Amino acid sequence: MPELQESWVDDPDELALRDSRDTLRALASAGAQVRESITLSQEAGIERIGDGTRPRSVLVAAVGGTKVVGDVLRVLAEAGSPVPVASRSNVPLPGWVGPLDMVIAVSLSGRAPGPLGLAIEAARRGASLLTVGAEDSPLADVTRQARGVHVGVGRGRSSSRTALWSLLTPVLLGAHQLGIADASTDALTEASTALDQKAEECRPSSESFVNPAKLAAATLAPTVPMILGDGALTGVAAVRAAGMLARTARVPASYGSLPDAASEVVACFDGPFTAGGGNGTSAGREADIFADPFLDGPAQPRLGLLMLRDVASENPDSLRQVALADAVKAEADAAGCKIVELVAAQGHPIARLAGHLAMVDYIATYLAIGTGIDPSISPHVADLRDRTRGF
Template identity: 65%
Template sequence: MAPFLDESLIDDVDAIAERDSRQTLRALATAGAQVREQITLSREGGIERVGGGERPRSVLVASLGGSAVVADVLELLAEPGSPVPVTVRRNLPLPGWVGPLDLVVAVSLSGRAHGPVAVAAEAARRGASLLTVGAPDSPLARICTAARGIHIDVPHGRTSSRTALWSLLTPVMLAADGLGLIDCTERALMEVADRLDEQAEACRPTSESFVNPAKILAVQLAESIPVILGDGPLNGVAAARAASMLQRTARIPASYGELPDAASQIVASFDGPFTAGGGRGVGERESAPDIFADPFLDGPAQPRLGLLMLRDVAPEELSPEAAEVQELTDAVLQTAHDAGVRVATAVAEPGHPLTRLAGQIALTDFAATYLAIGLGLDPSVSPHVADLRDRRDRALG
């Protein structure tokens, strides 16, 4: 049976407050403030001294869970022009080539996540330079301090890595810019902060569902099995983040992909059992749903496949490669429409690549939260996750 979203819940400020027990929406709305705050804290923490102020031979980033997107963003921005390789590692083993000439970045909101802490400890043992971001007076902070690295504190009050993304990401962006790995100055980050503020204003709880872009998107994604597709590397990162937020926050299974590589595997699902064609293929779409159908007599409707296409702003002049991807994106969307897939599209606003990405992430973060609330769920509390954590803790001793 398809889940039912109650639109009245996401337009009722009191109902939102009742279900959002840890104020997830408020925390998401602080994203712009997080950027500005971390610029200041990074300066005070000596961000310019990362790696001794010298460009490393390579950079390795360790982040996972709600922090995983930090590594993805740095890898994305560094790929076009970084003079040194940037790689991602979620846990041990640390690659054998990491040594004193390399920089290891480890990110964990609590400063206790096993993967980043273990990677930082091994990097310190090998004499690599360290940059860590996380809670003060945590195992991660102590490892970094002992290794004479740079640790940037995340202020108290940030309770979830899902809602503290920009507190974790900003210091890493500043360090990478200072080392000449990416182009992301303080001015660019202030632009990011402004875009995040604009999205927070547009997606605020008091904005009604017929004009609030995040609430509109939540309604579009409801009663579906969502697939999130990015039209290139930038929106591929946004798609991964959106799928993670839908699963952790709205408790909706979601998959994601990036064009052009994921086109075939995504389109293949359009003639499966979760589209209007019911597995009969494109071009054999069934008639419109029977408005007189009784779910108690005829059985509940099964959830339908939903496609969320995240698109970048079109440049004034398209390269041949970009034009090819744009044509492929249009073809995928048309194929989805023909197959009876529920389709939603979010197009980035112009700006620095990180600004465009920030807008897409903010929109889908808010949408996942409103979807949870509309389904009658608390976006920040998952009993099964808590149960899993308890079981793991007991198993470890």
């Protein structure tokens, strides 16, 4: 089973060696990304979005690591949006999209085939366009020709995983302008403060015994992780966590949100990765100090549970969610799972979400570094790109 090496995440020289492209430094810029993107959006004329009229519907076109942009907008719009919000990764553009609708296309490079193709087709049909990506890109050209609004991402943004807030902020500002989500400049400024606070808490110079992200990474390192959000907002963070664990730490993880995923998560407590499941073969061997790894075989990893919890309220629905989350946690503890619980701080929904997104990003990155993986370089992903180049 992998174990997190504390010296690799605490020693500056080891960090520099193992984080070859300064992923941690890029993540620490998240708060600055929000502030820069607010300025860039204003300079691009975000107030012109949709020519001042509310669209019939909004479709977010994003792919890969940027798909979370659509997830965030959907969950923020659910409570009070007067129009539906959908998302799509690739062509064809749904047949119902027309001149009364808006397409928001997001691509860091401005060249991702899916969002670019959807934007081109949206422009052909006369739909309103808001795009976010590199200034000198085909996506920007399409938007300008269609008299839409294109917002650049600033300099030094080389990975969509570490440039999330450069992509997300203009989309949220546009949604606020249209009246489909509460995402004002003040709310985003509050989120930038929350991101700065997480950057300080999880900074590389903060040692493992006090750094919450390093502690969580050490707990999850020897496990098969499951990520569970206690509601819609934290469910978005759970999706992000699974993606970051896979792409950054090379760890496959399942994810879900309450109440739907409760039974799926609890059912796994009867499986081979907990003390009570699989005839007790996994955790039992791990706990046996006399077990011989050559005769008995190496101990299997235990099940890990990363619980992402929102701020509780006196609303009856919220109280039921809290009770359900507490029950799932109690079952996990009884089954011998390793548990990491993250609770959002008080604040605007965007700020609460920002705190969770920052934490899961840091956890995945420290998990990668601490288990000997460069978080920014994947040989297999590079090979896949070579095999599919020209498709």
